[in-house]
Amino acid sequence: MEFLKSFFGIIGDLTWGWSLVPFLVILGLFFTIVTGFVQFRFFGRMFRVLLNKNQTADKSAISGREALLLSVGGRVGGGNIAGVAVAITLGGPGAVFWMWAIALVGMATSLVECSLAQLYKRKEGETYRGGPARTIIHGLGEDYRWLASLYAVCLIASFALGFNAFQGNTVAGAAQDSLGVDRIWTGALLAIGTGFIVFGGIRRIAKAADVIVPIMAVGYLAMALLVILMNITHIPAVIMTIVANAFGLEEAVGGGMGAALAQGLRRGLFSNEAGLGSAPNVAATAKVSHPISQGITQSLSVFIDTIVICSCTAFVILLGDVYVPGAAEIDGVVLTQQSLVSHLGEWSQYFLTIAILLFAVSSIIYNYYLGENALTFMSGSKVAVFVLRVVVIGIVFIGAVAPGATSVFFFSDPLMGVLAVVNLLALLMLFPTLIRILKDYQQQLKAGAEHPVFDPKKFSDLDIDLKAWKPKQ
Structure with a gap:
C-alpha cells in the first residue's frame, strides 16, 4: 500500500505540482486570444439556453439546458463551500481575485473542449455519447486508442469511484455534526436515491439534475444574497481588500501575493474543472443545432460555478468576523458554516447541511455518468454498466458509513491530473478543427442566422457520425 501511495504521490507531483496549473493557465490564455476572446463576445448568447427548456422537438433527446444543469451540478460541490474557505485561509482574500481570473480564462477552455465533444459525438440508440475518449479516437485516429483508453480508465477510477466515496463521506459527516443523524441512515438514503436515479439512465439523470440544481443553486444564492444585503455598505471595502491582497499591496497570510495566486488558481481549477475533460462527457449528450452552441452554453457553467457561487461563499466569509487572516487554519466547511451562523443565526447551519446534501447528490449523479460514459467507450456490455451502477x-x-474507507481512494486526485494532461494534449492537436467550426458558426451569425446549423457536408474530411449530425437537404 505504501508503494502505491508513493507511486500515485509522484504522479500527483508531476501533474498537480507546479507544471499542470501553469499549463492550464497558459493554454486557457492561448485559447482566449486565438479565438478572439470568444467567451466575452458570446457572453449574451450563453443565457438564452436557460430560457429555452427544449431546443429540439425530439423528446427523447437531452436539451442544451438539461446538459448545462447536469454539468453545473457536477462542477458545483464541496469546492464551492469548503474549497473557497480553504483558499482564503491559505492564500488570503486575494485568492478570490485569482479564482475569478482563472474562471474567465477557463470559460474559453470549456468552450473548446465541449464544442469538440459535440462535434465528434456518436448516436447510440436514442441517446448521444461523447467526451475526450471519443474525441481522441474520431479526431486523432485509431493510433491514439491507447491514449483514449488511458483517459477512460482514469475517469472511471477518479470520478465514478473515488470522488463518489468522498461525496458520501462529506454528506454523512455534515448530517451527523449539525443534525445528529447517524451515518448509516444518511448512507442508506444516499444509496437508495443514487440507485433510483442511475438505473433510470441518462434521461432520468438529466431530469433529476433539472430539478435539483436550480433548487440548490437558487437556495444557496438567496442565503448569500441576504448576507450581502445585510452588509451592503461593507462590500466596497471587501472588494478593495481582495484586489489589494491579490497584488501584494496588503499581506494577509505568509507568502503574500504568491500564496494568493497559487491558492486561487488551484482551487479555482479544482472547482470549475475547465480543461480536465469531465464536462465534455455531459456536453456531448445534448441535441443542439451546432457544436459551438453547446460550447458557448458550457462556458456559462464555469461562470456560474466560480464567478457566481464561489463568490457568494467568499463574501459570506469575508463579510463576517469568524475569519481572521493569518490565524490557525479552520476546516473549510466549518469556516463557511460558522460564518453563516455569525450572520444569520444557528438555523443557517442546518440550511447549509441541506445545501451540501443537494450539492453532493448532484455531484454523485454527474460522477456516475462520467464513469458510465467512459465504460461504454471501452465495452458495450450492458452487464458491465449494471455492475458499475451497483458498485x-x-x-x-x-x-458515508465508514469515513476511514475513503483513504483507499488516495489515487483520485493524481488520476485527475492525468485526465487533464491527456485532455489538454488532445485539445492542442485538435485546435485547428475547433477554429474551422468556430468560423462556420460566426459566418452564419454574420449572414443573419439566429441559430446557426451545422452541416457535416462542409466537413466531409472529418470522422463525423451522420446519425448524430444529419446533412442539410
Missing part, C-alpha cells in the same frame, strides 16, 4: 451505489454507502 457506485455500494461505494456511496461505504463512503
Whole structure:
C-alpha cells in the first residue's frame, strides 16, 4: 500500500505540482486570444439556453439546458463551500481575485473542449455519447486508442469511484455534526436515491439534475444574497481588500501575493474543472443545432460555478468576523458554516447541511455518468454498466458509513491530473478543427442566422457520425 501511495504521490507531483496549473493557465490564455476572446463576445448568447427548456422537438433527446444543469451540478460541490474557505485561509482574500481570473480564462477552455465533444459525438440508440475518449479516437485516429483508453480508465477510477466515496463521506459527516443523524441512515438514503436515479439512465439523470440544481443553486444564492444585503455598505471595502491582497499591496497570510495566486488558481481549477475533460462527457449528450452552441452554453457553467457561487461563499466569509487572516487554519466547511451562523443565526447551519446534501447528490449523479460514459467507450456490455451502477451505489454507502474507507481512494486526485494532461494534449492537436467550426458558426451569425446549423457536408474530411449530425437537404 505504501508503494502505491508513493507511486500515485509522484504522479500527483508531476501533474498537480507546479507544471499542470501553469499549463492550464497558459493554454486557457492561448485559447482566449486565438479565438478572439470568444467567451466575452458570446457572453449574451450563453443565457438564452436557460430560457429555452427544449431546443429540439425530439423528446427523447437531452436539451442544451438539461446538459448545462447536469454539468453545473457536477462542477458545483464541496469546492464551492469548503474549497473557497480553504483558499482564503491559505492564500488570503486575494485568492478570490485569482479564482475569478482563472474562471474567465477557463470559460474559453470549456468552450473548446465541449464544442469538440459535440462535434465528434456518436448516436447510440436514442441517446448521444461523447467526451475526450471519443474525441481522441474520431479526431486523432485509431493510433491514439491507447491514449483514449488511458483517459477512460482514469475517469472511471477518479470520478465514478473515488470522488463518489468522498461525496458520501462529506454528506454523512455534515448530517451527523449539525443534525445528529447517524451515518448509516444518511448512507442508506444516499444509496437508495443514487440507485433510483442511475438505473433510470441518462434521461432520468438529466431530469433529476433539472430539478435539483436550480433548487440548490437558487437556495444557496438567496442565503448569500441576504448576507450581502445585510452588509451592503461593507462590500466596497471587501472588494478593495481582495484586489489589494491579490497584488501584494496588503499581506494577509505568509507568502503574500504568491500564496494568493497559487491558492486561487488551484482551487479555482479544482472547482470549475475547465480543461480536465469531465464536462465534455455531459456536453456531448445534448441535441443542439451546432457544436459551438453547446460550447458557448458550457462556458456559462464555469461562470456560474466560480464567478457566481464561489463568490457568494467568499463574501459570506469575508463579510463576517469568524475569519481572521493569518490565524490557525479552520476546516473549510466549518469556516463557511460558522460564518453563516455569525450572520444569520444557528438555523443557517442546518440550511447549509441541506445545501451540501443537494450539492453532493448532484455531484454523485454527474460522477456516475462520467464513469458510465467512459465504460461504454471501452465495452458495450450492458452487464458491465449494471455492475458499475451497483458498485457506485455500494461505494456511496461505504463512503458515508465508514469515513476511514475513503483513504483507499488516495489515487483520485493524481488520476485527475492525468485526465487533464491527456485532455489538454488532445485539445492542442485538435485546435485547428475547433477554429474551422468556430468560423462556420460566426459566418452564419454574420449572414443573419439566429441559430446557426451545422452541416457535416462542409466537413466531409472529418470522422463525423451522420446519425448524430444529419446533412442539410
